[in-house]
Amino acid sequence: MNVSWPGADYDRQMELICDQLMHARNLFSIAHPFSDGDALGSQLALYHFCQSTGKNCISLNFDPLPDQISWLAGSAACQNDLPADMQFDLAFLMETTEARRMGDRVSFFPRARTRVHLDHHIGVVGLGNINLLDEAASSTCEILYNILERTGVELSRDCREALYVGIMTDTGNFRYNNSTPRSHEIVARLIGDDLVVDDIYKRVYEHTNYHRVVMHGMVMARTRLLHSGRIVASWLKNEDFTHNGAAEVDADGAIRHLSCINGIEVALLFKEADDNKVKVSFRSTGKVDVMEICREFSGGGHRMAAGAQLNGNIEEVMELVIARVATALEPVLAPARGDK
Numbered sequence: 001m002n003v004s005w006p007g008a009d010y011d012r013q014m015e016l017i018c019d020q021l022m023h024a025r026n027l028f029s030i031a032h033p034f035s036d037g038d039a040l041g042s043q044l045a046l047y048h049f050c051q052s053t054g055k056n057c058i059s060l061n062f063d064p065l066p067d068q069i070s071w072l073a074g075s076a077a078c079q080n081d082l083p084a085d086m087q088f089d090l091a092f093l094m095e096t097t098e099a100r101r102m103g104d105r106v107s108f109f110p111r112a113r114t115r116v117h118l119d120h121h122i123g124v125v126g127l128g129n130i131n132l133l134d135e136a137a138s139s140t141c142e143i144l145y146n147i148l149e150r151t152g153v154e155l156s157r158d159c160r161e162a163l164y165v166g167i168m169t170d171t172g173n174f175r176y177n178n179s180t181p182r183s184h185e186i187v188a189r190l191i192g193d194d195l196v197v198d199d200i201y202k203r204v205y206e207h208t209n210y211h212r213v214v215m216h217g218m219v220m221a222r223t224r225l226l227h228s229g230r231i232v233a234s235w236l237k238n239e240d241f242t243h244n245g246a247a248e249v250d251a252d253g254a255i256r257h258l259s260c261i262n263g264i265e266v267a268l269l270f271k272e273a274d275d276n277k278v279k280v281s282f283r284s285t286g287k288v289d290v291m292e293i294c295r296e297f298s299g300g301g302h303r304m305a306a307g308a309q310l311n312g313n314i315e316e317v318m319e320l321v322i323a324r325v326a327t328a329l330e331p332v333l334a335p336a337r338g339d340k
């Protein structure tokens with residue numbers, strides 16, 4: 001069930017979650033693969049909350065953390081397994097958009113007596129015993145803040161910093177339309193008198209390395225405008241990564257260089273992956289619902305930002321996906337032609 005803050009339904013869910021949280025002794029959290037600021041931020045905020053309330057909380061994380069967020073306090077305490085003999089009262093599934101996209105992480109779910117699923121994505125099915133799914137929230141960190149605020153516990157600086165980074169990154173540093181009065185209100189409280197926001201900004205957005213610059217440069221150099229400039233596409237092959245000694249994370253965010261080109265409707269970035277697979281990132285400027293297209297390829301995301309993984313070589317996949325996006329553009333472009 002999707003609920004929106006504020007409201008009676010939201011209150012009821014929060015009350016159930018707060019009750020579980022305050023009574024739990026041993027907890028763990030899981031989020032989607034390849035953490036972004038919101039996924040890791042929500043895991044670490046819960047971790048710090050538990051630290052300050054005398055609870056044991058394990059942040060399960062299985063992937064290398066991007067440099068932009070790995071400096072957050074508590075990152076080093078992430079683990080890739082749970083002690084076999086420990087009983088867990090409660091697990092938080094953060095941004096667990098679909099069970100099958102969670103891979104082996106799913107096997108940890110039953111280790112907790114109660115599972116709480118928090119998410120702000122559209123069309124997500126609750127995977128918890130208690131679900132708080134709020135599409136109007138900017139981020140999972142915003143939903144988690146609502147819960148933690150309700151406990152009445154004073155949030156530590158580390159906890160507030162993790163939540164801040166989650167909201168900041170999911171709102172594109174407060175530029176996207178999910179930057180609501182509520183998210184700003186929350187952020188004002190998180191900053192308090194001790195978060196140094198310009199320092200956080202620099203660490204997240206002005207933190208780069210040689211490999212990242214090279215990979216982003218390759219994406220930009222290969223930019224192709226298609227369909228009268230309505231579609232923009234670029235690609236990265238496995239050999240680009242190996243040749244430059246770069247990791248997948250170094251290409252993160254590269255699609256932003258494409259999606260801000262004037263006049264485009266859809267930006268596509270194709271990345272070769274192992275086992276004859278290709279990862280495709282989609283961005284829309286608003287008229288095309290890229291989540292709907294990604295769903296056809298067993299992917300998901302938001303209306304304006306989504307992704308999917310397809311089988312095949314990169315040339316085949318590019319041809320297939322570009323043709324599908326072109327079809328989606330037809331109704332969008334039709335009225336424009338009529339205007340002439």
Ligand SMILES: [Mn+2]
Binds near residue numbers: 039138139170
């Ligand atoms: Mn998020």
